Amino acid sequence: MIDREQVLHVARLARLELTEDEVQSMSHELSGILGHIEKIGELDLEGVPPTSHVVEVSNALRPDEARPSYPRDAMLAAAPLVADDGFAVPSPQA
Amino acid sequence: MSAEDLIALTAAQAVEKIRAGETSAADVYEAYRQRAAADELNAFVYVPDAVPDELPATDTPLAGLPLGVKDLFCTEGLPSQSGSKILEGYRPPYTATVVRNLQDAGASILGKTNQDEFAMGSSNENSAYGPVQNPWDRTKVPGGSSGGSAAAVAAGLVPWALGTDTGGSIRQPAALTGIVGLKPTYGSCSRYGMIAFASSLDQAGPLARDVTDTALLFKHMVGRDHCDSTSLDYPEEVKLPTAQRLDGIRLGVPEELSGEGIEPGVLESFNRVLDLARELGATVESMKLPHAPHALSAYYVLAPAEASSNLARFDGVRYGMRAEGTRDLLSMYTKTRHDGFGPEVKRRIMLGTYALSAGYYDAYYGRAQQVRTKIAEDFHTAFERFDFIVTPTAPTVAFGLGAKTDDPWAMYLNDFCTVPISLAGIPAISIPSGLSEGLPVGFQMAGPAFSENRILDAAFALEQGIGFDGSKARA
Numbered sequence: 001m002i003d004r005e006q007v008l009h010v011a012r013l014a015r016l017e018l019t020e021d022e023v024q025s026m027s028h029e030l031s032g033i034l035g036h037i038e039k040i041g042e043l044d045l046e047g048v049p050p051t052s053h054v055v056e057v058s059n060a061l062r063p064d065e066a067r068p069s070y071p072r073d074a075m076l077a078a079a080p081l082v083a084d085d086g087f088a089v090p091s092p093q094a
Numbered sequence: 095m096s097a098e099d100l101i102a103l104t105a106a107q108a109v110e111k112i113r114a115g116e117t118s119a120a121d122v123y124e125a126y127r128q129r130a131a132a133d134e135l136n137a138f139v140y141v142p143d144a145v146p147d148e149l150p151a152t153d154t155p156l157a158g159l160p161l162g163v164k165d166l167f168c169t170e171g172l173p174s175q176s177g178s179k180i181l182e183g184y185r186p187p188y189t190a191t192v193v194r195n196l197q198d199a200g201a202s203i204l205g206k207t208n209q210d211e212f213a214m215g216s217s218n219e220n221s222a223y224g225p226v227q228n229p230w231d232r233t234k235v236p237g238g239s240s241g242g243s244a245a246a247v248a249a250g251l252v253p254w255a256l257g258t259d260t261g262g263s264i265r266q267p268a269a270l271t272g273i274v275g276l277k278p279t280y281g282s283c284s285r286y287g288m289i290a291f292a293s294s295l296d297q298a299g300p301l302a303r304d305v306t307d308t309a310l311l312f313k314h315m316v317g318r319d320h321c322d323s324t325s326l327d328y329p330e331e332v333k334l335p336t337a338q339r340l341d342g343i344r345l346g347v348p349e350e351l352s353g354e355g356i357e358p359g360v361l362e363s364f365n366r367v368l369d370l371a372r373e374l375g376a377t378v379e380s381m382k383l384p385h386a387p388h389a390l391s392a393y394y395v396l397a398p399a400e401a402s403s404n405l406a407r408f409d410g411v412r413y414g415m416r417a418e419g420t421r422d423l424l425s426m427y428t429k430t431r432h433d434g435f436g437p438e439v440k441r442r443i444m445l446g447t448y449a450l451s452a453g454y455y456d457a458y459y460g461r462a463q464q465v466r467t468k469i470a471e472d473f474h475t476a477f478e479r480f481d482f483i484v485t486p487t488a489p490t491v492a493f494g495l496g497a498k499t500d501d502p503w504a505m506y507l508n509d510f511c512t513v514p515i516s517l518a519g520i521p522a523i524s525i526p527s528g529l530s531e532g533l534p535v536g537f538q539m540a541g542p543a544f545s546e547n548r549i550l551d552a553a554f555a556l557e558q559g560i561g562f563d564g565s566k567a568r569a
Binding site: 002006007009010011013014015016017018019022026029030032033034036037038039040041043045048049050051052053054055057060062070074075077078079080081087089090091092093 | 184185186187188279280281294320323324326385388390391392394395402406409410411412413414415416420421422423424425426427428429431432435440441443444445447448451457458460461462463464465466467468470502503506517518519543
């Protein structure tokens, strides 16, 4: 079961504000989903290596060469707020 | 040729007609553009006002044919929001590699198609643009997450479309709308420019009216891309299918994915295809994938875990919307994410963050990756005895809008037969196998990594025998 305190803790980690209603329904829904997921706890997986990649390849290497990137203006154009050629955000200490 | 005649052509046929000078790329584009612009299914979220000034040359492989592109593919200067409010107004400065590859082969973007928000869903009801209707019955869902692409192809609003598949998001909507959908081998198509959901699972793939069109589109998507280090050189040329028979082909039917939980009408249709396969020379044998029943549990740890990381980038700083009236940086982040994400996305971010949080990692993420290894081994072992593993694509036909929105796990069960294949990273196709209760049923066929040519060939032989008629959905 995921209780209210756990929901609030995880929401803080996820940088996600939740309304009181959302906290309630999240607790209920996540508990239900985890009830199904926890069935993998019944399997004997002793010594089974975890999957790291599904296709058999190792070390995708390429030459370390500089390439042109996108112009700054193009990248800033999508931002909600721009100042002095950078992304503008509220102060962390406001 | 009349617009009606043009719409009746498959993509491959339309390419031939354009090359032969019987019609033009502009006429084909305009015929589809008018239908897409008048779309009542909510399949398209963006359609241009006119035919582009310059269409690709008629001697290109795709001859300028229009293409539907799922919203989550970045397309330079065009809306690309992955069905989310949080990317409101986003016009990317670049185009996704697979879209670019198709443009280089002569495809023209007809528009962007609706989807579940960040590809999280199996009904297309989790879209900030609203749900999509199934052209076979407007009270039903088209499946998801590539529901807009599937509905648009089925309804003849576009000849073919791009989708993405993480746990079934191409195959399940293809099944529910009576079209063909291919989830390629992980790594065959570049993920660069696809707005990420679960990076170890996400693959782009084609949705098309028939197997030949599916092969033709896929042929021009594949290839290694220096912008995606998990992409690979496709080991052989993708060919258009020609097989008429299935002599010597061994089909394995996993007991775990072809009995319990599958609707009777869907099973009947599935069994009819197995009979047809035998008539065409294949052998059909029941077999076991012992860990397949645990795939959904593993998937709903892994996919949300990856999503919670991938979606951390949506914080109101670099793109999309920012919540108004916040005082400090932290509340700007949390409020923007509250206002911008829909309920299912929030649920999966929470689930993934929980599964990765201190004290839970080994019990959830670590274990799920071990289950994934076992599932991949099950398939690996099976392919020593069988050429393909076949199942129904989805356990039911298209269900009613709103029917499963209150129960997340009931919704997740839609992907019961598709998720094991996704976890193994192997390719699978869904082809229409017939109708049940007047609605399309999908037949799924999976093969070893990079066996797409063989899958397409076998699917083509079955398709000829099935003789599915999808014209009703285009009427």
